[in-house]
Amino acid sequence: MTPLLTVEHLTMRFGGLVAVDDVSFTAEQSQITSIIGPNGAGKTTMFNCLTGFYQPTTGQLTLAGERGDFLLERLDGHRIVRDAGVARTFQNIRLFTGMSVLENLMVAQHTEQMRASGWSMKGLLGLPSYRRAEEEAVHLARSWLDRINLTDKADWPAGALAYGDQRRLEIARAMCTKPVLLCLDEPAAGLNHTESHELNDLLRWIKEIHGIGILLIEHDMSVVMGISDKIVVLDYGKKIAEGTPAEIRDDPRVIKAYLGEPEEEDLPDIVAADLDLDPGAR
Amino acid sequence: MTGLLAGLDGGKLLRHVLGAVLITFLMTSLIVGLELVATQTGLSLRPRYHIVLYCVVVVALGSAAVFALVERSWRLPMLVGVVLAALLLVPLLTGNLDSDLAFLLPFPVAPLNWLALFLPAFILMRAGQLAYASARPPAAAARRRELSRTGKLISMGLGLLLILAAFAFPVSPWGSRQLVDILTIVLIYIMLGWGLNIVVGLAGLLDLGYVAFYAVGAYSYALLSEYFGWSFWVCLPLAGLFAASFGIVLGFPVLRLRGDYLAIVTLGFGEIIRVVLINWYEFTGGPDGIGGIPRPSFFGLPFQANAPKGGGETFASFFGLSFDPYHRIAFLYYVILVLALFTNWFTIRIRKLPIGRAWEALREDEIACRALGLNPTNVKLAAFGIGAMFAGFAGSFFAARQGFISPESFVFIESAVILSIVVLGGLGSQLGIVFSAAILIGLPEFFRELEDYRMLAFGLVMVLIMIWKPTGLVSHRDPTIRLHPRGDGR
Ligand SMILES: Nc1ncnc2c1ncn2[C@@H]1O[C@H](COP(=O)(O)OP(=O)(O)OP(=O)(O)O)[C@@H](O)[C@H]1O
Ligand SMILES: [Mg+2]
Numbered sequence: 001m002t003p004l005l006t007v008e009h010l011t012m013r014f015g016g017l018v019a020v021d022d023v024s025f026t027a028e029q030s031q032i033t034s035i036i037g038p039n040g041a042g043k044t045t046m047f048n049c050l051t052g053f054y055q056p057t058t059g060q061l062t063l064a065g066e067r068g069d070f071l072l073e074r075l076d077g078h079r080i081v082r083d084a085g086v087a088r089t090f091q092n093i094r095l096f097t098g099m100s101v102l103e104n105l106m107v108a109q110h111t112e113q114m115r116a117s118g119w120s121m122k123g124l125l126g127l128p129s130y131r132r133a134e135e136e137a138v139h140l141a142r143s144w145l146d147r148i149n150l151t152d153k154a155d156w157p158a159g160a161l162a163y164g165d166q167r168r169l170e171i172a173r174a175m176c177t178k179p180v181l182l183c184l185d186e187p188a189a190g191l192n193h194t195e196s197h198e199l200n201d202l203l204r205w206i207k208e209i210h211g212i213g214i215l216l217i218e219h220d221m222s223v224v225m226g227i228s229d230k231i232v233v234l235d236y237g238k239k240i241a242e243g244t245p246a247e248i249r250d251d252p253r254v255i256k257a258y259l260g261e262p263e264e265e266d267l268p269d270i271v272a273a274d275l276d277l278d279p280g281a282r
Numbered sequence: 283m284t285g286l287l288a289g290l291d292g293g294k295l296l297r298h299v300l301g302a303v304l305i306t307f308l309m310t311s312l313i314v315g316l317e318l319v320a321t322q323t324g325l326s327l328r329p330r331y332h333i334v335l336y337c338v339v340v341v342a343l344g345s346a347a348v349f350a351l352v353e354r355s356w357r358l359p360m361l362v363g364v365v366l367a368a369l370l371l372v373p374l375l376t377g378n379l380d381s382d383l384a385f386l387l388p389f390p391v392a393p394l395n396w397l398a399l400f401l402p403a404f405i406l407m408r409a410g411q412l413a414y415a416s417a418r419p420p421a422a423a424a425r426r427r428e429l430s431r432t433g434k435l436i437s438m439g440l441g442l443l444l445i446l447a448a449f450a451f452p453v454s455p456w457g458s459r460q461l462v463d464i465l466t467i468v469l470i471y472i473m474l475g476w477g478l479n480i481v482v483g484l485a486g487l488l489d490l491g492y493v494a495f496y497a498v499g500a501y502s503y504a505l506l507s508e509y510f511g512w513s514f515w516v517c518l519p520l521a522g523l524f525a526a527s528f529g530i531v532l533g534f535p536v537l538r539l540r541g542d543y544l545a546i547v548t549l550g551f552g553e554i555i556r557v558v559l560i561n562w563y564e565f566t567g568g569p570d571g572i573g574g575i576p577r578p579s580f581f582g583l584p585f586q587a588n589a590p591k592g593g594g595e596t597f598a599s600f601f602g603l604s605f606d607p608y609h610r611i612a613f614l615y616y617v618i619l620v621l622a623l624f625t626n627w628f629t630i631r632i633r634k635l636p637i638g639r640a641w642e643a644l645r646e647d648e649i650a651c652r653a654l655g656l657n658p659t660n661v662k663l664a665a666f667g668i669g670a671m672f673a674g675f676a677g678s679f680f681a682a683r684q685g686f687i688s689p690e691s692f693v694f695i696e697s698a699v700i701l702s703i704v705v706l707g708g709l710g711s712q713l714g715i716v717f718s719a720a721i722l723i724g725l726p727e728f729f730r731e732l733e734d735y736r737m738l739a740f741g742l743v744m745v746l747i748m749i750w751k752p753t754g755l756v757s758h759r760d761p762t763i764r765l766h767p768r769g770d771g772r
Pocket of ligand 2: 043044091
């Protein structure tokens with residue numbers, strides 16, 4: 001079976017800086033593939049290449065989803081979402097803060113809604129076919145609001161929501177575009193312990209119920225180790241390791257990347273704390 | 283110096299300013315940098331270096347200040363303000379009134395000049411402060427209030443009352459010729475305000491050349507009727523269509539730009555269209571304009587004293603009335619009233635459609651829009667085209683009402699006035715635009731006797747509104763769609 005996403009020799013240069021350096025990996029359908037690495041490792045840059053915000057210097061990005069095969073590096077940013085079905089969230093949340101929660105989810109369904117409104121003609125005339133389509137869109141939005149417990153606040157301005165709610169709303173908004181691959185950039189950043197647990201459940205639920213692939217950038221090791229099927233580790237733009245959570249937590253190169261050159265004796269505890277392991281496991 | 287630039291990315295600032303300067307230089311050297319002079323031997327072009335230089339300096343300083351405001355460094359805008367003021371003051375307050383900038387300070391006595399300088403400076407500072415506040419993310423935007431249920435009912439009632447009053451006015455005892463005439467002008471600006479509101483208020487694109495589309499509409503009707511003899515009612519939709527196509531054609535290369543770049547380029551395009559109208563003498567009549575534009579008829583019945591040459595009825599004879607010029611004035615008033623109400627209906631409705639939501643989303647965050655599969659260029663083009671279409675309608679009405687048009691009616695100050703109407707009304711608010719148009723257009727028309735001091739009063743009103751209601755006269759935003767009926771679930 002061909003993987004959902006195949007990244008081959010992806011390189012992104014900014015002048016002299018090589019932010020992503022010859023990275024290759026694959027991501028499967030119905031799996032959570034995590035991308036970890038220290039700050040500035042090039043994780044967000046890789047997402048930006050995947051979703052068309054940057055044009056990669058070299059490399060090939062193939063998406064083989066149910067909508068067909070696409071070479072992502074050749075598509076415009078908006079077409080990557082619309083045609084290929086790659087949705088994303090942002091490291092610093094980008095909601096439409098002045099618009100209501102429900103409106104945020106409606107904008108995500110723009111392409112379909114636009115077609116249903118006959119490029120606004122049917123909508124202006126108020127034809128029933130458009131009204132039905134709008135009801136369906138609201139229905140989908142509502143089912144997501146129910147799932148993330150925001151139904152009560154549907155008419156609030158998105159900017160008035162608490163931080164954790166905004167994070168979940170952004171994920172729901174990305175899901176409303178009906179993607180085949182969902183790219184999440186540090187969704188657990190700034191969440192408290194309960195909230196990040198809820199997030200774990202949500203991501204697992206999305207993976208199982210919707211059967212889509214999830215690419216996850218995350219610093220919170222409790223999230224990463226808990227839910228990933230596969231982990232890719234970047235450091236200074238290079239892929240230094242790839243494998244299951246169990247393989248990654250024991251990989252000396254990963255430990256080194258996170259903590260610098262180890263002092264053999266007192267290392268394990270610190271590593272354990274950072275990677276959220278129990279010390280006995282080593 | 284380093285303290286001044288604290289917290290600023292110098293390279294980014296430099297690129298930003300250089301970009302603005304380059305565009306300004308290219309556009310001003312063509313538009314205002316050349317003067318056509320008649321000499322004994324014929325026409326010749328004379329370069330006006332100082333104006334180009336002046337524009338470039340002002341834009342460079344201005345865009346540096348805007349950049350610093352957005353990046354939240356306060357000292358640079360202050361410094362830029364001082365330099366700008368000095369640039370203005372030194373030549374003018376030393377009494378050198380033949381300079382090209384004399385028009386800025388038209389008064390013979392220094393105190394009045396100081397006042398005239400002070401007012402725009404104050405407006406600019408206030409605008410800067412607002413821009414600064416709006417550049418601050420979430421909290422500010424989220425605080426935009428929603429109307430309560432009673433507030434909503436009141437504003438709907440008020441709107442309905444206004445519409446009824448507007449329809450009844452010409453036949454009421456208060457409906458005098460002068461009043462109806464003034465209201466017709468106010469209504470043109472209300473319609474223009476509503477049209478521009480789509481572009482600026484909803485889609486968040488700063489368009490400083492809106493008057494160009496107004497001109498396209500006016501000239502479309504004037505020329506179509508002159509060359510083909512088509513009637514107003516045939517030309518009205520065509521004028522809208524032409525203006526919309528112009529909007530799309532001009533918008534296509536321009537809409538990739540953002541913020542102040544877009545503003546500069548739309549301003550330039552507005553001027554280019556005017557310059558073309560002036561210089562294409564054989565086609566547009568140049569500065570002489572086009573006269574004898576036919577008035578709209580009432581279902582084929584003209585408003586005139588005597589029956590048309592080929593026989594047939596006039597409005598007065600058909601309804602058995604004695605001829606009265608007031609009929610025509612009232613009829614024109616009703617035409618623009620219906621056109622304006624159509625604009626309003628259209629805007630309210632399209633705001634609740636996917637495209638309307640996309641406009642507002644684009645205004646809030648273009649990057650997020652792209653990440654949701656919206657094509658920003660298309661969404662912006664739609665806003666630009668539709669906004670231009672309404673300007674086209676208004677333009678052709680204007681031509682029909684005046685009976686005579688010339689490029690002088692479509693100068694930059696018109697764009698600025700329409701934009702002020704939209705901004706003062708409270709960006710995106712339909713009712714607010716009615717109030718601000720009434721204040722900004724209606725009051726000066728009333729006080730025509732005061733002549734030049736009108737403009738002073740105009741500035742004063744702007745300042746007062748800015749102080750009293752910094753987010754515009756009416757500023758609230760209702761969601762375009764609700765999950766829970768108003769009043770519960772909040
Ligand atoms: N547009 C850009 N121009 C120049 N350099 C950039 C650009 N975007 C990112 N970089 C650089 O690329 C490197 C990788 O940045 P990136 O944001 O991808 O890191 P990251 O792994 O997401 O880090 P974090 O965990 O802090 O989010 C950094 O050194 C950054 O400065
Ligand atoms: Mg990042």
